[in-house]
Every structure is written in C-alpha cells, then in structure tokens.
Amino acid sequence: MLNFPHFWRLLPALLLSIFTVNADATSFRVQCPNSTTLHPPVTPTTANPSGANPGIKCQQISGGDGFATMGDGTQTYLFAFGPLSGLADHVKGLPGTQPASVFNSVAAPFPEVGWPNTSTTFNGAIGLTPDPESVPPNQLNGHVDPRQIMDVGVLNGNIPAPLMAIDEDDEFFLTLTNVGQIMRPDLFEQHTVHFHGYPNASAYFDGVPDASVAINIGGSFTYYYLAPDAGTYFWHCHITPPEHLQMGMVGQIYVRPRQNRVAVGGSLYNGLVAQQSDLRTKCGNDILCSTPLPPSNSVTRAANKLYAYNDGDGSTAYDVEYPIQMMGFDPNFHFQGMTFNPETFTDLKDKYFLLNGRSYPDTVNPQSLSTQSADGVSRFSQPMPALINIPVGGKALLRLSDLNIMEFHTLASLGIPMRVIGLNARLLRDQDGTNMAYDTNSITLGGGESLDVILDASDTTKYPAGSVFYLYTPNLDHLSNDAENFGGMMTEINICSSFNPTTKMCS
Numbered sequence: 001m002l003n004f005p006h007f008w009r010l011l012p013a014l015l016l017s018i019f020t021v022n023a024d025a026t027s028f029r030v031q032c033p034n035s036t037t038l039h040p041p042v043t044p045t046t047a048n049p050s051g052a053n054p055g056i057k058c059q060q061i062s063g064g065d066g067f068a069t070m071g072d073g074t075q076t077y078l079f080a081f082g083p084l085s086g087l088a089d090h091v092k093g094l095p096g097t098q099p100a101s102v103f104n105s106v107a108a109p110f111p112e113v114g115w116p117n118t119s120t121t122f123n124g125a126i127g128l129t130p131d132p133e134s135v136p137p138n139q140l141n142g143h144v145d146p147r148q149i150m151d152v153g154v155l156n157g158n159i160p161a162p163l164m165a166i167d168e169d170d171e172f173f174l175t176l177t178n179v180g181q182i183m184r185p186d187l188f189e190q191h192t193v194h195f196h197g198y199p200n201a202s203a204y205f206d207g208v209p210d211a212s213v214a215i216n217i218g219g220s221f222t223y224y225y226l227a228p229d230a231g232t233y234f235w236h237c238h239i240t241p242p243e244h245l246q247m248g249m250v251g252q253i254y255v256r257p258r259q260n261r262v263a264v265g266g267s268l269y270n271g272l273v274a275q276q277s278d279l280r281t282k283c284g285n286d287i288l289c290s291t292p293l294p295p296s297n298s299v300t301r302a303a304n305k306l307y308a309y310n311d312g313d314g315s316t317a318y319d320v321e322y323p324i325q326m327m328g329f330d331p332n333f334h335f336q337g338m339t340f341n342p343e344t345f346t347d348l349k350d351k352y353f354l355l356n357g358r359s360y361p362d363t364v365n366p367q368s369l370s371t372q373s374a375d376g377v378s379r380f381s382q383p384m385p386a387l388i389n390i391p392v393g394g395k396a397l398l399r400l401s402d403l404n405i406m407e408f409h410t411l412a413s414l415g416i417p418m419r420v421i422g423l424n425a426r427l428l429r430d431q432d433g434t435n436m437a438y439d440t441n442s443i444t445l446g447g448g449e450s451l452d453v454i455l456d457a458s459d460t461t462k463y464p465a466g467s468v469f470y471l472y473t474p475n476l477d478h479l480s481n482d483a484e485n486f487g488g489m490m491t492e493i494n495i496c497s498s499f500n501p502t503t504k505m506c507s
Helices: 004-023 087-091 146-153 241-246 268-275 331-338
Strands: 056-069 075-083 164-167 171-178 194-196 220-226 231-236 250-256 320-329 352-355 369-372 378-382 388-391 395-402 409-413 418-423 438-440 442-445 449-456 468-472 490-496
Touching: 056 146, 056 164, 056 369, 056 378, 075 331, 164 171, 231 241, 231 395, 231 449, 241 331, 250 320, 250 395, 320 331, 320 388, 320 409, 388 395, 395 442, 418 442, 442 449
Parallel strands: 056 171, 164 250, 320 395, 388 490
Antiparallel strands: 056 075, 171 220, 194 231, 231 250, 320 352, 369 378, 395 449, 409 442, 409 468, 418 438, 418 449, 468 490
16 A cells, blocks of 8 residues: 555655656756856955856746645645745745855755755755766756755745845846646646846747747756846746736745945935946936936935935935735635646636735744645745834835736735835836825735835834834735635734844844
8 A cells, every 4th residue: 555645755756757868967957157248257255266246146946836824724735936046045034046156056965855944054056066077077067966956846835936136237047947746747837937027138038938938847947137127026937827826926026226336425316327327227318217317416325224226315215125925816726726626717716815925914923934735744835924024213115016817906004104116116206307206005006016115114203112003905805814804915014122134023
C-alpha cells in the first residue's frame, strides 16, 4: 500500500526524473551578470570581491502552486509564484531583489524541502552551483542544481507573489523557473511575467505569449528590464489571465527615484534640473513627462527621508513605506482548480477580500504566515504583513495596487487623511509644475490600477504616540471572510513612540 505522506515527499524527485532529459543544465538556469556596458565593474572589496556593479539587480522566482490560509482558517489552493532568491528577506516580508554580488552566491548547506525558516540568512539564488564543465572549471555561470530548485520551489507559492524593488537606472534580471503544478499533474501550464503598465523597450520581455515567450514546465527564462520612471507598478502571469490572476499569480514591483541619491543637504530642485539633461528623463514637449519641474524653491534633502518620486520640492517625502496588494478570491473557483473540476468563469464571485494576501485579523499579524501543504510541510505562504506602523511625527507611504478581475476595491482612513500623490506610477503634477495631489478619506481602485498615498502623522497633537487608527473598506460585503463577518480588507495604523526602521515595528 502506498504511503501517501511519503509519496508527497518523494514527488519532487519523481517529477525531476521526468524533467531530467531536458532540464538539468540546459533548461533550469539563472542569469545575473556582475557587470554590463551600462554598469561596468567596480573596484573589488572584501564584501564584493567580484567587483559586481551595484546597479545590477537580480531575482529568481518559481511558477507553480501552493496553499494559503484565509482569515477563517480555510486552506486555499493557489496557482502561484514563489521565491527562489532573497529568501531571508522574503521571510521578513521584504523585497527579494538583490544586487549581483549577493545573488551570485552559493548556499551552504544545500537547501532542503520546506526551506527556508526564520533563521535563514541566505539571500542568493537557489540552485546556483559551480559548473564542472566551464573553462576554467567550476565557474558560477548560471549553471544550477535542479534538485535544489525543485526541493525549494515545489508547493512554495506565495500570495501575493514575491515583492520586487529596484532603483531608477538599475538593470534588472528576473529569472522565472517553471517547477510545475504538483497538485494538478494533468496540467502542463506555461507561465510568464507581465509587468502591467510598465514601460518596456522590447515586446520579447513583455510576458504576453502572443508577442513574446512562455516558459514550459522544467524550463527557465530570464527577463531583462532597464528600470523606468519611479512609481508603483504590478505584475502577473499572462497565461489565461482571468484564471491565473484569480488563482493568485499577482505581485507588485516598485521603482525608487533618483532623488533618493541626492546628498543630504543638497538641493532637490537642482537635482531634478540635472535630470532634464538625461534623454531618458528629459521632459521637453513630452506630455507624458513624469518629472515636470515645480516652482523654483530652496528645499534640501533631509536626513533620514526617502521620496516616492522625483518631485524637486520634497512633497513626496516619507519615513516608512508599505506595499499593499489588494485582491479577492472565490473559494469555489480555487477548490475547483485543485480538484480537476471544470472552472466556471461566469459564476465567479469573490468571498475573501485580502490585503497582501491576508484577511482581518491576519492583516495585523506582523509575522510571516505559514500553511501546511499537501506534503505535510509548512511553508511561508503569506510573508507580507499589512500592519501599518508610523513613527510619531512621521509619514508613511502606502503603495497600493489592485489586480482583481472581478471587483473594485475601496479603502477608507477616517483618522489620518490620505494624500494621493501618484496614480498609475505617475506623479500627480501638471506640465506647468502645479502640484495636483489631493487629500481624501477614501480611494477606489479597479483591476490594473495603482495609487501612491501618504499618511501624514507629523502633527503630534492630532496623532500622539500610542494612537491607533483603522484602514478598512466601507464596502460592507468586503469586510468578511467567506461566510464569517468582521474580516476582509481591514488593518490597523499605529503611531509608535519608539520605532525600529529595520523591522517596521513599534518598540
């Protein structure tokens, strides 16, 4: 008699034996150069002996499936992307994007099934290993050990998909590895990465299979992007999008502005003027220019402040940022997706409403959430908390994105007004430099939209330390976990007397 728990533990190896004909050194690969023409080598250091240019960022993700736990305790099946690099940061709810000097490192000891755990410190690429056939031998050239990729990538789906973050002018190398959908061995689903609304120079890397490539099971593909204008973007799988988006294959990427690199005390206005000499960011007569000059001013770069956009006047300054992916799930559709039943698109009806893959009260849990998968192993399925902590007298940037295929989502903040500064990765400013940002108590997003919102708690009289406010949806049917009330799209905003910027926790 077949021992099913033992069978599930062996399944990655069994599937790997099927893929081995095509997938050992030729299909599973990663790509992350230490330097390019645009980003030449830098002087080697002890921390960076290869001289990898810090302007090259890399990330590896898996396309497969997994499980997540809803606010009422129900385990929900996902088609999902999972992390295959930056895992130590993912467990902490941070972006997994790494510089080449970190990405191109080898894990020791080799990762096991269910890896990582909360003590993980490795942020390099899973599977990367010296190539015995390179000249000279044992070079790190993108050769991988497929067993490591399968051990870590199988059933390791995250909701939302692994977070990505890059800086303007970076070159970004993103490797997608298709490990197969283990709960649906009858499917041979391809996967892609489509950065929705993201300026891309080549259709080849756009992820729409009609005009680019789609990745088969047992294969890898590396997308290349030159970081566009600053702002909040999002991405998803573009294979049968209504199905794969509803099943969970959605994520966020944000681009940090050049203005963050202005020296402390330096003129923000002059920094933006200097950008107009760069053809990539020069406005000229471009009506879509994302960096129009504001009125001349003497605002300087403040210490310990970051900026959402190249504003030239400090109007998008913030102290701490929170990426928030808004979404909804139909539990019947997800159950059918796991059990081989026909999936009925016409009957889709979301009943779980999520912020960063969580319903209240899980949204206020600051820890990564794990779910036991069908092989009996617990994996970090929902690593990103939705709890918002603001240092007293500070400002928080909310990077809101929505890829729901069924519903519009509304969020309200009745304690701290929301100042909307950006829409769909564009600073709200007209071509004359007039600031078009506005204050509101609620925002509404449809699928395929993003907003950048600042919660300004700098008035300590109105927002003293210890205050608690709520960010929630006024759509009452979205404040539920399936049939249970008092859940859904709601989280807390805490004003912290003592704040840890690394963990984003009150202390």
